[in-house]
Amino acid sequence: MTPALVVGRTHATIKDASLQGATLWLVQPIMADDRADGFPLIAIDAVGAAVGDRVMLSSDGPLARTRLNAEKTPVRWTIIGLADQRN
Amino acid sequence: MFIAKVVGSMVSTQKVATMTGHKLMMVEPYRVDPQKGDSLVGTGRSFVAVDTLGSGVGDMVLVTQGSSARLTPETKSLPIDAVVIGLIDQVSLAQGCIYDRKSEQ
Amino acid sequence: MFAIRSGTFFGMIEMRIGKVVGTVTLSRQHPTLMNNRLRIVIPLDLQQLVQGPNVDPWSSDPDDVVIAWDHCSAGLDSIVALAEGPEAAQPFLPELKPIDAGIAALLDEVSVDPVALKKIKLKKS
Numbered sequence: 001m002t003p004a005l006v007v008g009r010t011h012a013t014i015k016d017a018s019l020q021g022a023t024l025w026l027v028q029p030i031m032a033d034d035r036a037d038g039f040p041l042i043a044i045d046a047v048g049a050a051v052g053d054r055v056m057l058s059s060d061g062p063l064a065r066t067r068l069n070a071e072k073t074p075v076r077w078t079i080i081g082l083a084d085q086r087n
Numbered sequence: 088m089f090i091a092k093v094v095g096s097m098v099s100t101q102k103v104a105t106m107t108g109h110k111l112m113m114v115e116p117y118r119v120d121p122q123k124g125d126s127l128v129g130t131g132r133s134f135v136a137v138d139t140l141g142s143g144v145g146d147m148v149l150v151t152q153g154s155s156a157r158l159t160p161e162t163k164s165l166p167i168d169a170v171v172i173g174l175i176d177q178v179s180l181a182q183g184c185i186y187d188r189k190s191e192q
Numbered sequence: 193m194f195a196i197r198s199g200t201f202f203g204m205i206e207m208r209i210g211k212v213v214g215t216v217t218l219s220r221q222h223p224t225l226m227n228n229r230l231r232i233v234i235p236l237d238l239q240q241l242v243q244g245p246n247v248d249p250w251s252s253d254p255d256d257v258v259i260a261w262d263h264c265s266a267g268l269d270s271i272v273a274l275a276e277g278p279e280a281a282q283p284f285l286p287e288l289k290p291i292d293a294g295i296a297a298l299l300d301e302v303s304v305d306p307v308a309l310k311k312i313k314l315k316k317s
Contacts, residue, residue, distance in 0.1 A: 007238065008304040010209070012273065014264045015297035016283055024273065026209070026302060028238055028312055035313045040238050042207040042273050047312060052308040061279065063199055071284040074275035074296040088230070088259040088293055090216070118257050119214075119232070121250060140220055149218065149230070149259060154278045155292035159222060163288070172290050173228070176219035180232070181268055188219055 001072050001080070002057045004029045010042060018070035024050065025079065027057060043077035044068065054083035090094045090127065090175060093146045097135050105165055110138045112171060114150055119180070127186055136169035137162055139170065147186060149173040208235040209302060210274045211249040212266050212295075215264040216259055224289045231295060233274055239314055242304050244270055260293040273297040 008026040011045070022044050029037040041057070046067050049055050059079045065073055091114035099111065114136050117127040127147070134150065139161050142148050148171045156164050156170040178186040214232035221228060234257055241247070258274060262268035263283060266272050272295045280294035 005308060007308045007312070008241075008302065010273070010297075010299050010303070011301040012297035012299050015273070016263060018283075019297060025298070026241070032310060033313070034311060036238055039206070039208045039235050040241060042209065051305040052201065052311070072278045072285045074282055074294060075207060076275075076277070076279050088261075088291070089257075090259060123242070124250060139222060149216065149221075151290045151292045153292050155281055155290055158278070158281050158288040158290045159224060160288070164292070170223055170290055173218035173221035176217045177218050178214065180214035185214075 002029045002059075003083070004041075004043075004055055006051050006053045006055055006079070007040065008051060016067045016074055018073035019075065022068055027055065027077070027079070029057070031068050041077050042075075043079050044075055045079045047079055047082055049079045049082060055079045056081040056083070088149050088151050088172070090178065091134065091136075091148055092117055092129065093117055093144050093148055094133065095144060102141065103166055106167075109165065110141075111135050112138045112142060114148065114169075114171070116150075117147070118169050119185070124180060125185055126183070134169050136171050137165065137167050138171045140171055140174060142147045142171055142174055145173040147191075149175055205273075206276045207279075207296065208274045208276065209241060209299065210235045210258065210272055212268055212270045212272060213226055213249055213257075214268070220289060222264070225291075229265075230259050231262045231292075233258045233260045233272060233295070235274060236271075238304070238309075238312070241302055242309065245302075246307075258293045260295050261291050262295045264295050264298045266295050266298055270304060271299045273299060288303065
């Protein structure tokens with residue numbers, strides 16, 4: 001799992017069929033000291049995250065497929081938890 | 088996928104039994120020149136890739152890496168992570184063609 | 193493509209955002225890859241995404257240029273969602289195609305929240 005910050009959202013009309021109706025969040029993986037770690041990623045949400053939230057991401061494929069209700073999807077990153085507070 | 092140039096072949100007698108009969112090529116990944124954007128330049132790195140197409144030394148090829156390399160009937164049971172999936176004909180950017188197989192030969 | 197980062201796995205399991213800068217055509221291909229449409233995509237980092245759709249993808253000296261299968265009829269300068277790793281081949285299942293990158297969506301809009309952005313240190317390590 002990876003700590004990340006939700007920095008925005010994206011909108012797409014033409015997309016893979018499995019993504020119909022799903023919100024595609026823009027998330028930036030971060031390091032322990034809040035530095036950006038690599039490229040921002042697109043993730044789907046399983047917990048009700050909002051822009052500005054610190055979250056944790058999982059790259060579990062079966063979870064993404066369950067969330068999207070699709071047998072096949074190119075999506076893998078899913079927001080699986082919100083951070084209560086900073087340590 | 089990434090663009091690479093075939094720089095040689097690798098011969099291995101002692102190898103995992105399932106690899107028998109597969110051609111192995113040494114490939115050097117190429118990238119678009121980030122300063123000028125008008126040519127492909129080598130990265131100096133090298134990979135060993137399974138070749139299913141019969142590429143030769145000097146050819147520009149397209150290589151798939153990671154577990155996707157096993158998504159073909161020939162390679163699905165092999166312990167590999169790089170496979171040559173195509174011979175490149177042309178590479179074009181907004182300003183025009185930066186690689187043409189015919190003009191290289 | 194050649195960098196190992198701490199945040200993600202080595203296996204390139206990612207969905208990044210990228211800009212289409214060109215096209216690749218093949219003279220010979222694996223039989224499962226007939227009728228291919230391949231685009232050259234440069235992934236964008238957060239600083240580039242803030243600049244909107246007219247961003248210059250070459251501005252950060254791109255280390256990796258990805259050749260991706262185009263599922264969405266993307267054109268030059270399109271901003272796209274780039275599926276990388278084995279997931280890129282999923283839309284073709286049960287057919288097997290040896291693909292490790294694909295364009296999963298054509299992004300009309302990418303909004304970056306300025307308040308959320310302030311929580312991140314953008315300086316490179």
